[in-house]
Amino acid sequence: MTDLLYIKKASQVITVSGSSEKPKSGKAMAEIGVIENGSVVISGDRIVYVGTDQAAEEFVNTQPETVTLVSGEGKVLTPGLIDPHTHIVFAGSREQELEMRLKGAKYMDILKAGGGILSTTKATRAVSEEELIAQTIKRLNRFLLHGVTTLEAKSGYGLTLEAELKQLRAAQKLNNIHPIDLVSTFMGAHAVPAEYKENPDDFVQLIVEEMLPVVAQEKLAEFCDVFCEEGVFTIEQSKRILEEGKKLGLLPKIHADEIVSFGGAELAAELGAVSADHLLRASEQGIKAMAEKGVIAVLLPGTAFFLMTEPANAREMIEAGVPIALSTDRNPGSSPTESLPFIMNLACLTMKMTPEEVLTACTINAAHAINRAEEIGSIEVGKKADLVLFDAVNYQTLQYNYAVNLVDTVIKSGEIVVKGGAIC
Numbered sequence: 001m002t003d004l005l006y007i008k009k010a011s012q013v014i015t016v017s018g019s020s021e022k023p024k025s026g027k028a029m030a031e032i033g034v035i036e037n038g039s040v041v042i043s044g045d046r047i048v049y050v051g052t053d054q055a056a057e058e059f060v061n062t063q064p065e066t067v068t069l070v071s072g073e074g075k076v077l078t079p080g081l082i083d084p085h086t087h088i089v090f091a092g093s094r095e096q097e098l099e100m101r102l103k104g105a106k107y108m109d110i111l112k113a114g115g116g117i118l119s120t121t122k123a124t125r126a127v128s129e130e131e132l133i134a135q136t137i138k139r140l141n142r143f144l145l146h147g148v149t150t151l152e153a154k155s156g157y158g159l160t161l162e163a164e165l166k167q168l169r170a171a172q173k174l175n176n177i178h179p180i181d182l183v184s185t186f187m188g189a190h191a192v193p194a195e196y197k198e199n200p201d202d203f204v205q206l207i208v209e210e211m212l213p214v215v216a217q218e219k220l221a222e223f224c225d226v227f228c229e230e231g232v233f234t235i236e237q238s239k240r241i242l243e244e245g246k247k248l249g250l251l252p253k254i255h256a257d258e259i260v261s262f263g264g265a266e267l268a269a270e271l272g273a274v275s276a277d278h279l280l281r282a283s284e285q286g287i288k289a290m291a292e293k294g295v296i297a298v299l300l301p302g303t304a305f306f307l308m309t310e311p312a313n314a315r316e317m318i319e320a321g322v323p324i325a326l327s328t329d330r331n332p333g334s335s336p337t338e339s340l341p342f343i344m345n346l347a348c349l350t351m352k353m354t355p356e357e358v359l360t361a362c363t364i365n366a367a368h369a370i371n372r373a374e375e376i377g378s379i380e381v382g383k384k385a386d387l388v389l390f391d392a393v394n395y396q397t398l399q400y401n402y403a404v405n406l407v408d409t410v411i412k413s414g415e416i417v418v419k420g421g422a423i424c
């Protein structure tokens with residue numbers, strides 16, 4: 001008989017329940033379902049009870065299983081945090097680019113000169129799959145310590161069939177060996193590699209004819225993403241790749257309107273993309289079109305912060321009815337952090353999102369952005385028991401105490417994987 005895990009009397013349980021069919025938008029983003037002095041009971045990897053502590057005690061007393069108790073006293077319990085946009089599988093590091101940027105170099109100019117994404121591509125191509133896994137595990141551990149229980153992982157530092165497959169296979173193996181669940185995205189169209197600098201359309205052809213069919217056949221990714229940006233992939237090239245991906249069952253996502261207003265948000269709406277990400281310079285029409293089509297905006301305020309630029313206009317998007325999710329964008333160039341809680345702080349402090357909207361954006365809306373909302377993203381009976389206990393008496397404190405890690409306990413699929421702020 002499986003044991004029960006009884007998380008007793010958290011000062012607040014934030015359920016974010018009632019929105020597993022579609023993401024929360026507009027005013028609903030602020031509805032996070034707070035239960036004061038609430039308790040949750042887990043059996044195996046599932047949530048079997050959520051509600052007041054009094055009723056939890058009665059529930060537990062009627063069950064024949066042995067009970068393991070976790071005190072929630074003085075703590076806030078939330079769904080496991082979900083990061084729907086990372087480039088976590090890579091080798092090397094790019095700290096010298098920070099110095100270049102501090103002296104005035106532009107992120108896109110570094111890429112044009114063969115650095116940036118292309119420098120990480122060189123480093124990633126050069127290592128074995130085992131080495132790639134070893135370097136990535138360290139980052140996954142830090143994500144776990146910050147309360148992240150599921151994340152999306154993009155390829156895009158290989159840019160050859162073989163090296164893209166190496167990244168995707170590494171992600172698949174990491175999904176099997178690490179407590180964090182990884183959801184894979186194929187992003188062969190992350191940059192035009194040096195070999196194709198003079199004929200980028202041939203690289204698009206390679207992606208469409210050689211990479212996408214293998215990725216789909218080997219079931220190495222669920223999504224397809226493109227860096228649709230001036231000087232990287234055009235609207236037409238992006239459309240071609242995402243449409244081909246769609247035919248093969250890979251759902252579209254777009255790095256859209258990050259550096260200049262480019263029509264990426266409009267393209268996301270036209271293609272019925274699951275999400276459009278970045279959107280720092282999205283047009284008013286683009287935002288409207290996304291709202292009409294229910295495209296999720298994955299906002300990355302850490303990237304704007306690290307690139308020292310204005311973040312996306314979250315308030316305009318929320319008012320227009322676009323559902324928002326938040327993410328670290330973890331990558332070695334524009335966002336080298338695993339702290340999703342700090343990104344939540346930045347969403348409040350730099351984009352004026354409220355503490356309630358931020359919690360919705362990192363739980364149920366993030367789950368929708370990776371097609372997992374039936375399983376995770378809220379504390380509801382029947383859902384997977386992915387939970388975080390924060391050392392805070394109310395959820396507002398999570399945004400008030402900024403840039404500190406308040407994660408005390410992480411439960412992944414019903415197992416305690418972080419306790420007292422340390423990996424078990």
Ligand code: NIG
Pocket residue numbers: 087116117120227255258303329331332333334335
């Ligand atoms: O989302 N903008 C494109 N891709 C990443 C950055 C990747 C890198 O610099 O290595 C992003 O910001």
Ligand code: FE
Pocket residue numbers: 085086087255329331
């Ligand atoms: Fe990104």
